[in-house]
Amino acid sequence: MPSATPKAAFLGLGAIGRPMAARLARKMDLTVWNRTRARAEEFAAQHGARVGKTPRETAAGAEVVVTCLPTSAEVDQLLDGPDGLEAGLARGALLLDCTSGDPAASRRIAARLGAHGVAFADCPVSGGTNGAEAGTLTVMVGADDATFVRARPVLEAFGRRIDHMGDVGTGQAVKAVNNALLAAHIIAFGEGFAALAKAGVPAGKALGIVNASSGRSFVSEVLAPERVLSGRWPRTFRLALLEKDVRIALSVLDGNGVRGPLLHLVGEIFGQARAALGDAVDHVEAIRLIEREAGVEIRG
């Protein structure tokens, strides 16, 4: 007897992909693939999923395939070759790319897959690893209307707010600009609060005022108390990925003829932070570099 549960595949069990896939496994018959196979096997054992040997085998027979990789370059790599994802996607299947990727690359991928009857949507997410675990992510979708209607019930496995932004690439454009704003807020917070700490103002006191005033942001309200003032610096979203997002945002500005001197400077600062701190550190750790340069810690 064929199973009534729809078949899905998920490729890319990283920091955010893994909890998203875990939510999907609750409502779909799931096959997973991960570059480091041991992670896929451990996931499958825990969530009752199967492990595909190759991207091609993973996608075979799936109505919907979800990818969540660092950048669009890795999505392209995964599609390519005789064992690649493209070879496994059947006519009529749907590929949802949750990578915070590059809009131009997604438009190329959509055209490439559309040529053999596979629908595509870029569906980047925001809300962090906690939001993925709780199923409360915000999802911004770039797709034609019919593809968005098909994508929504799948995305509801891990998303709470799911908005259609426009054609393919627009979900990723919105995500990139959102994250460029996050990056700007991180740097601005670090610079301002390093100065206040040196001026002898306790960080907690200053934060109380900012969060009751017009300078507040997600950084001041959530990230600063949770990660900076506490000195905990948890690693949930790599600085290298945020730097990539700022670069994508800059390409959206450039492509639309917007000069953007401030965001270009934020991109430079994050490029320097990535070079100084490496690829593994968390995005908020850019503030540690500011602390180090200023010779002060923002705590308390």
Ligand code: NDP
């Ligand atoms: P991670 O770096 O934690 O995980 C990356 C995943 O991609 C891993 O499964 C890794 O496999 C796989 N991978 C890396 N390179 C390749 C490759 N060449 N071929 C195949 N697979 C590869 O990233 P995140 O999960 O944090 O992020 C994924 C995407 O989601 C990014 O675009 C990010 O910007 C976005 N995002 C992340 C958020 C977060 O809070 N972490 C929040 C919102 C969006 P392996 O296990 O072998 O290393």
